[in-house]
Amino acid sequence: MDITKNTVKHVSHLARIDLCDKELDKLAVQLKSILDFIDKLKELDVKDVNAASHILPLNNVFREDTLSESLPLEETLKNAPQKNDKFFGVPKVIE
């Protein structure tokens, strides 16, 4: 798979990671080698294998619609970097 500097830029933006020019170049090379390695899997014949979404032999795990206790407000906001009365505070976002 072709990984360009722009691909890395796009992905780093999606992950909100700031990368400088040098890092973008370096990571493009590294990411490409990782993906090339994973591409080895393509050599396998999986014609008769169903795609799996999960690896554990589990399904239909449910809970009943019964209330359980929520956290006390102090506990909820304890580690918030910014709070305002009963709210979490975040840098202003505009829709």
Add this chain to the structure above:
Amino acid sequence: MEYVAVIGLEVHLHLKTKTKAFCGCSTEFGSQPNTQVCPVCLGFPGSLPVLNKKAFDYAIKTGLALNCKVQNFTKFDRKNYFYPDLPKNYQISQYDLPLATKGYLDIEVEGKIKRIGITRVHMEEDAGKLIHKENCSLVDFNRAGVPLLEIVSEPDINSPLEAYEYLSTLKSILEYLEVSDCDMEKGSLRCDANVSIRPKGETTLGTKTELKNMNSFKGVRDALDYEIKRQSEALNRNEKISQETRLWDAKTMVSVPMRTKEGAQDYRYFPEPDLPPFLVSDEQILGLKNEIPELPTEKMLRFIKEYGLSEYDAKVLTSDKKFAYITEERIKKYPSANKKPVVNWSIGPVLETAAASKMEPADLIIPGGDDEFIKLIKLAEDGQISNLVAKSVFNESLKANKLATQIIREKNLFQISDESSLEKLADEVIKGNPGPVQDFKSGKTNAIMFLVGQLMKKSGGKANPKVVQDVLRRRLTDV
């Protein structure tokens, strides 16, 4: 040029469960901020979501009621994006294997049935709520994790009116299923619309825009009206429609393009590893199907057939489940074969009174209950009291919390049909109104209506107008 609008609607609704989709926190609306949260819905590391069985069943029922194929295998996926109202930085949603697909909803527009395709019905979780202040934004996560159902229609809707009917029909079905409150004001039902236009007769699709922020069904209709007009005018000026999201402002009745973040959305969906997949057997589907009550359209058709109602009457009566139920009970209890009087009273005074006092029609308390209500209708129907009197008795009964029959007895409101007492009053009226009497005798037969009115007045509205006319006519020709 004449254009055809092509509209698809995306409805999000809160499922009416006590607890959230993946944790036991309450879903109650209007509580103190951040008091209905826990490590799961706050996205703390190490916490694990577990699906609410009731939410899942509600979702399947809705899929079935919308004539969808419910999938035997379904799973959840992560939709990744950053926004402060989303604590985990991903939303648990469904991507390639939604719970139900390929359904339809029949709507009625101007007397014609039109079938609107349902593309898919899937489950997801709601995000928190943001409040924007001067220097920062505040986040309340009480709503984060509330189970949502997304219902996506095919672009089969061709007018704002059809969109409105689609939403009303959908809402009525959801209320019958009792799976959602469908309250747009409280945000338990939200609707986005995709709309494009194309010249009539052509098949190529135009560029579509997405409309958001409508907070009532009327708002959806208005926003679509505006958008179709805006697009038509742009095309007539040879301008291009740009693909964008527009926010509707109900106050100014105008939509404006939303400031978009640069770069296309890239959600990088992948299977949610914390939630194992779900297998739904045909027996389970059948079991849930059997729990679906009679839906509004079926009920309407049955009312027409069983009680001989007009389509209009049946439609009004069945649009609200509880009201349909109590009205049917009353229809059954009403002792005559002709049920029309009960229907007229239900659609008339009952709905009017409920609307005037801003109450749900089913919550209207009639002193003495159905029995009194039916007695009152029957008395009016048998001519023992006049219709006018019956209506004022009904109003008074509700206002004073007094039995209707008691009011009639106490005020002696029974209609006077007894001819000998009416004859006496007739003679008085004839004596007191020589002018109209002369008119009548000289051939202006209409003059009798004036005399009838005079007699009704003298009787305090209690005289039976039919009998009055007979008596007057006889006395006028005799004397």
